[in-house]
Amino acid sequence: MAISVTTAMPxxxxxxxxxxxxxxxxxxxxxxxxxxxxxxASGSGTFGAATTNYxxxxxxxxGATGGYSTGGNTLTSVTPVADGTTAVCDFDNTTxxxxxxxxxxxxxxxxxxxxxxxxxxxxxxxxxxxQQVTSGDFQIxxxxxxxxxxxxxxx
Amino acid sequence: MIGSVxxxxxxxxxxxxxxxxxxxxxxxxxxxxEKIVYVGANSHPAIRDxxxxxxxxxxxxxxxxxxxxxxxxxxTLMNRFRDAGHPExxxxxEN
Numbered sequence: 001m002a003i004s005v006t007t008a009m010p011x012x013x014x015x016x017x018x019x020x021x022x023x024x025x026x027x028x029x030x031x032x033x034x035x036x037x038x039x040x041a042s043g044s045g046t047f048g049a050a051t052t053n054y055x056x057x058x059x060x061x062x063g064a065t066g067g068y069s070t071g072g073n074t075l076t077s078v079t080p081v082a083d084g085t086t087a088v089c090d091f092d093n094t095t096x097x098x099x100x101x102x103x104x105x106x107x108x109x110x111x112x113x114x115x116x117x118x119x120x121x122x123x124x125x126x127x128x129x130x131q132q133v134t135s136g137d138f139q140i141x142x143x144x145x146x147x148x149x150x151x152x153x154x155x
Numbered sequence: 156m157i158g159s160v161x162x163x164x165x166x167x168x169x170x171x172x173x174x175x176x177x178x179x180x181x182x183x184x185x186x187x188x189e190k191i192v193y194v195g196a197n198s199h200p201a202i203r204d205x206x207x208x209x210x211x212x213x214x215x216x217x218x219x220x221x222x223x224x225x226x227x228x229x230x231t232l233m234n235r236f237r238d239a240g241h242p243e244x245x246x247x248x249e250n
Contacts, residue, residue, distance in 0.1 A: 009165045017163065093186055097177065127170045136174040141186055143166045144193035151166040 001044035005105035008049040030112035035072030039102040054109040054119030066100035089152035090145035180221035
């Protein structure tokens with residue numbers, strides 16, 4: 001088996017928004033992180049709309065070497081705003097510097113404990129195949145926080 | 156789906172990586188530009204032209220100041236190397 005990852009907004013995230021389990025407010029809101037998966041052939045899990053929690057990554061998360069720390073990078077959230085009639089959420093781009101690893105995807109999750117649970121999944125990201133970096137920089141760039149582009153939006 | 160019923164949606168992100176070095180000022184400037192100026196696909200051509208011209212100006216400013224930031228940081232590193240008794244490492248920072 002290999003890792004199977006599909007870019008998706010987890011169904012559980014849609015439910016958890018309506019149950020007020022996420023606060024994307026900058027600085028004072030919850031802490032959101034982006035964890036990375038191993039190379040496709042190095043794991044066996046399936047990740048996508050059915051992913052519910054950071055714990056789902058299990059041993060498929062990238063090992064804590066080569067510039068990667070378990071749990072991933074903490075994201076800097078930008079307080080959600082409205083663009084027209086669409087609510088948009090944004091994060092600053094995040095970079096792993098001096099990185100040496102291969103990854104096929106990632107998971108944005110809420111690492112704060114809300115409603116007795118931490119690690120609620122927010123977005124599953126597929127990198128379209130293995131991405132390899134050696135002694136370099138690895139960055140995830142989030143789109144402009146506009147109605148038709150923002151990484152997370154409610155239209 | 157976007158235009159008809161709406162809902163909770165996920166945008167397109169980019170994965171960028173370089174090996175054997177870090178991002179250059181030009182590459183970082185491009186990343187910053189995408190956050191600073193967004194030109195909608197359905198924008199009026201005149202508005203789009205103005206936005207693109209503004210983007211080009213901002214790109215030049217960003218690159219210039221990022222190069223300055225790198226040079227200043229190198230100066231800081233040079234002093235740290237000298238203070239730590241390793242002046243020979245300064246040559247590594249000189250282009």
